[in-house]
Amino acid sequence: MSPRRLIVAALCLIVGVTGAGATWAAFSSTTANTGNSLTSSAATPGHARVATGTYTGDNVDSRDIAVAFQPHVVIVKGTNTQTGAVRTVTMTGDAAKPMAGGTALTANVIQGLTATVSRSGPMRA
């Protein structure tokens, strides 16, 4: 085989090998959507979680009282003769309901409920 034919044969072999590789591997491209996450509630309906505890008031407004889950109802009652108060997750604004008589919604008692914190203001005297 002449040198020229050898060179041509070698080139054919190279092209053949390259072509075979491309057929098997193919070209590829990817795109992705990242950072997805889903977190469930700490309590499921029909399976209520209840927690009790105490804290000592310091007469400072807008204090966070942490609980281990997102509460739907919070009741705060002093250890003295003060009237207790209740707030539900559906209540809006700075409002809580004193648990005595026909008292109107009252501000600055239980100010709001968040995912992991029930915010309770100082109990009124």
Add this chain to the structure above:
Amino acid sequence: MRSSTPRRVLATLLVLSLMGAVTGGTTLSALASDTDNAGNTFAAGSVNIADNDGGGSSPLYNLTGKEPGQGAQRCIKVTYGGTLNGEVRLYTDSALGALGPYTDITITPGTQSGSPAFASCAGFTPDPGGNLFSGTLSGFRTAHSDWATGLADAGPGNATSWTPGDSVVYRYRVTVADDDAAVNKTTGTHRFVWEGQNK
């Protein structure tokens, strides 16, 4: 001192032999012939796939505090580019948290009218083929974790392959399963990958 006749004869023969050799070589070269084929080119095709999430910085969903049955519906548009027809497969290669088995997910291919912002599903119309996947997130991860096991989508209108310029909108519906074991768990962050290869 003059050379002898035999020496002259030998010298003459040597010169003639050398001339003959040179002349012979020249004669052989003159008999060669060339031809060529010019202008050959070889250019590779390309495959390119993209989505409309702004470079991957915006997740389809990032939800907290969800109760059974709660979740979200989000859409993402995937566009196939390049020059070669190909196949597109969907998979997730992320490790999942404990909520994975209690996350219900439905992925539906379709089209979307107008130009809604990512990841709105306004104007979404499912393809006739129905859902691409319906099951738990963990089930999806187990079955489709790379290209080899990726969930193949036939392409727009349930075609046989994707052609450059094709696009599909995928609607994701994710909800927390109605199972007591789902309480207070997370899937962790995970990604969805669309990979295109020519075929």
